[in-house]
Amino acid sequence: MVDVEPRLEDVEKIRKELEVKLGNIARRIEYVSGAGLIVEVPKDSIRDTVKVVHDELDAYLRVIAGVDERPIKGVFSSYYVFGLDNIGLNIIITTYMDSENPSISTIADIAPSADWYELEMYDLLGIRVENRQLYRFVLPEDWPEGLYPLRKDVAHNIRPPPTPAEKGVITGPRIPVGPYHPALHEPEYFELYVEGERVVDVRYNGFHVHRGIEKLGESRFTYQQVPFLAERICGICGFVHSVCYTQAVENAAKIEVPERAEFIRSIILEVERLHSHLLWVGVACHLLGYDAGFMHAWRIREKTMVLAELLTGSRKTYGINLIGGVRKDINRDKIDTVLKTIKWVEDEFRKLVEVITSVPQVVKRASGTGILPRHEARRYSVVGPVARASGLNRDVRKDYPYAAYKYVSFKVPVYTEGDNLARLLVRVDEIFESINIIRQLLDQLPSGSIMAEDIEIPEGKIGVSSVEAPRGEDIHLVITGKGRPYRWRVRAPTYQNIPALKVMLKDAPLADAPLTIASIDPCFSCTDRVIVVDVSTRKRKIISLRKLVKLEGNGCMI
């Protein structure tokens, strides 16, 4: 077990409270270590249960996972994972649905962040969500109707012939599911509706690179191969996903991971945060037209990349994580090099930050733009630096401690302004905190083995684990199966943050949009194409983000 369990008396208190409030509807309320408090309810009472958990207990929505359990239980099921930050407890509401015609009522009006999960559940599993509008979300538009890829009776390698999509609706490029390599930038696609220079609404059209990774992990890979697949979910914070997956399996199977391996995982996670935040600082400077800052941020970042290679054998996609521990040890020489490098990074970055925060165009453009007020941040359950910049003190490393974070002390930077500058400052502070954490971890690094012996994974167990990625909370839910996960649900942080962009962009000048979109660090990349729709004339034009940056760059120099 990697994750620290919440205190038993806290769990008991919540369990009693739920029993009082849900006594007549819940079929089962049981604490499962490694996962959370499981509340099983009939599907008709899902709304009442969610109201109690979300509104009365003030738990926030972490992830919803639909599962095709027909081969084992003969039903479809759905797991709603809520989190109680203050005691580090997951409340998992499970409910079963009919195998022929699965359906469930919506909870998106109670917890707005459920919107995407429900659409995804319908798209991939064919679970109808009632009392709300359903449309194609993840799958491409020419995917045949009635073929739900995450169902167990659908093979992972089918390639259905495309069916012609309806005409008349203008949407993004249509790209079939499959491995697709969008060189350099990731395809994300925003439609901004404007009145003159003012943004009135935003529509997101994404998932052009849906690769069906969950399906692959459930059908072709084995337990110890999935960490390498998980690492490829994200090009910047891949190690986060592989740690999160291995921890979820370790939680489900109750595998004891050696302490030294936990420390090494934490050290690599922090090195990854360093490079990711430095990358973001550079990109933010670039978007603000301050390319000198961009160059120097990346000059400093390069040292952390070399450091990662020294510790793991690769600059990215480290490939050192397995269920039960890690594959590469850290010796004395490496510790000395790490200490020397992070000292250099700390000094250089401190000097650079002083300069960046004194450049008028950076400060003026970033402050007061893209504001996300605290109550909206809570409503959308945003995570990571976006939440912390809006006054929510949320950090998985503190709230649901995992790996070696229980042995170190660190500050969680919180700003209340909720604007782009606050999000920048949160990340700057976190870089210094990360350096601090790496020092403490190296100092306390225990001796011993780095890999657990005897790894046995029983079937049908559930495990939930979360990791604080540079972009926020990453959460994986695993139901174990034979030789490979039966269900593996991945929720990356950006999934939770993008819906909140609506609030940040609304009523703001168009020129601030690129920076605001970038400020959530959308697993970065390419918000590269933006459609601008003038509401008064209904004219659409596509501008590349680069051109948009130029437009405002000139504006700001005047």
Place this chain on the structure above:
Amino acid sequence: MYDMSLLKPLKLIRIARRAGVVTVRYPYQPPLITDEFRGRIVIDAKKCIGCGACVNVCPSNALTLIDDGDKRILNYFIGRCIYCGRCADVCPVNAITISKEFELATDKIENLNSRVVHQKSTCCSCGEERVATEKMISYVVSRVPVSEAYAHMGSNCRKRRFVEGLMLGRGMLHVETEK
């Protein structure tokens, strides 16, 4: 009076001068890789016994086993390799080493494939069924107390011999002995 804070961004000039040029003239200078770097793998054909342990752990199917008549071929396709080095971890005879080579671009796809061809032995009893590779059999015989003849026998013949032995013991089968 001047507002001195306006001059603060100029500090960058000093930072830049101190840092100097940080890029190298690659490819004219050697690339910056550390000692720990993992590049392509190299399979020692002399050591390899064709057991397929590496094929089982390979996450990306870069290593595949092809059974072709009396040959067993271990194929390594660099195009799929993710350079994780799991194969080197599990190889029982340390035939796989991780090199530091990473400049693998080529205009011929054949350059991305490397093969180790093994000769498969035939069953010593029926002479038809293909058993494991010769090298694998000698590896097993050197480590486990089984006779070479038994290790050379195909699984069908082993089953048949076992059943026959059982029947003989119970008197259900009579062996005609030459007089």
